[in-house]
Amino acid sequence: MQILFYLFxxxxxxxALFVVAAKNPVNSVIALIVCFLSIAGHYILLNAQFLAVVHVIVYTGAIMVLFLFVIMLLNLNKSTEPQKSMATRIAAVIAGGLFLLTLLGAIKDGIGIADPDVYDGSVGLVKSVGTSLFTEYLLPFEVSSVLFLSAMIGAVMLGKKDTSPQPLSSGEGQNAADRA
Amino acid sequence: MNDIVTAIRTVPLEHYVMLSFVLFSIGMAGAMFRRNTIIVLMCLELMFNSVNLLLTAFSAHHGDPGGQVFVFFIMLVAAAEVTVGLAIVVMMKRNVDSVDINQLNRMRG
Structure with a gap:
């Protein structure tokens, strides 16, 4: 159990380090998928079975495939990769390290929260999470469907070709549309 | 059910907190380190996931399913955010023929 935790x-x-360090964006995506799968392993170790399954389906199944599709669509590879200057990189690493030190310093005396004595062992199973989701958190659940609808409409609006006449190259697209 | 509880508690909560701090810092440093907009979005996902892991760890250690419902909502929001973000990246590539995030400073008014 403990060995599995440290392995994951x-x-x-x-x-996660490889995601940041990899030159080729496709390698970054593959590394991020490995990272997400190991996080799903953490969820299973924590007995959060529902979340582990949803995490694999949503993140590795949907989001990362979307990333891969966009990278393939835009034809990104090592040669088109924009590079930052060395000074910015060193500054980024130092800033991240200092941030990590600050966070770790905040918990160096322990987090000060004791585990409760009475414990419900069914937490994290589909039944317990589902009951909580459809009773206590029913309104946020329904509202999130509106969020999805707006995200979908936004993505379609952003993704479709701009057919309005451009201020610089005026006329051509409009005339072609008129003839059609 | 009692053996599950003891099994969960063999790994102290502090270690989960430290792991998620490390992942969050890597994500934050990565967002500053890279200029490719898609990689920056991926670093955002990494930060989302470290927070998710922390919420799940607290929820499992305290026997409260509310934390895991929150993780579920964070996943929903992340999915919506990625859809719109990638649509913006595609539009950016079409308009300025680059995915360099510094190109976006043209937006400043």
Whole structure:
């Protein structure tokens, strides 16, 4: 159990570092998928079975495929990769390290929260999470469907070709549309 | 059910907190480190996931399903955010023929 935790932790940290360090965006996506799978392993270790399944379906199944599709669509590879200057990179690493030090310093005396004595062992199973979702959190659940609708409409609006006449190259697109 | 509880508690909560701090810092440093907009979005996902892991760990250690419902909502919001973000990236590539995030400073008014 503990060995599994440290194994998954090492895998997730190393793959997260590789996401940032990889030159080719496709390698970054693959590393991020490995990272997400190890996080799903953490969820299983925590007995959060529902979340583990949803995480694999939503993140590795949907979001990362979307990332891969966009990278393939835009034909990104190592040669088109924009590079930052060395000074910015060093500053980014130092800032991240200092941020990590600050966070770790905040918990160096322990987090000060004791585990409760009475414990419900069914937390994290589909039944317990579903009951909570459809009773206590029913309104946010319904509202999130509106969020999805607006995100879908927004993505379609952003993604479709701009057919309005451009201020610089005026006329051509409009005439073609008129003839059609 | 009692053995599940003892099994969960063999790993102290502090270690989960430290792991998620490390992942969050990597994501934050990565968002500053890279210029490719898609990689920056991926670093945002990494930060989302470290927070999700922390919420789940607290929820499992305290026996409260509310934290896991929150993780579910965060996943929903992340999915919506990625859809719109990637649509913006595609539009950016079409208009300025680059995914360099510094190109976006043309938006400043």
């Amino acid at each position: 932790a090492a895998v997730s940290i190393l793959s």
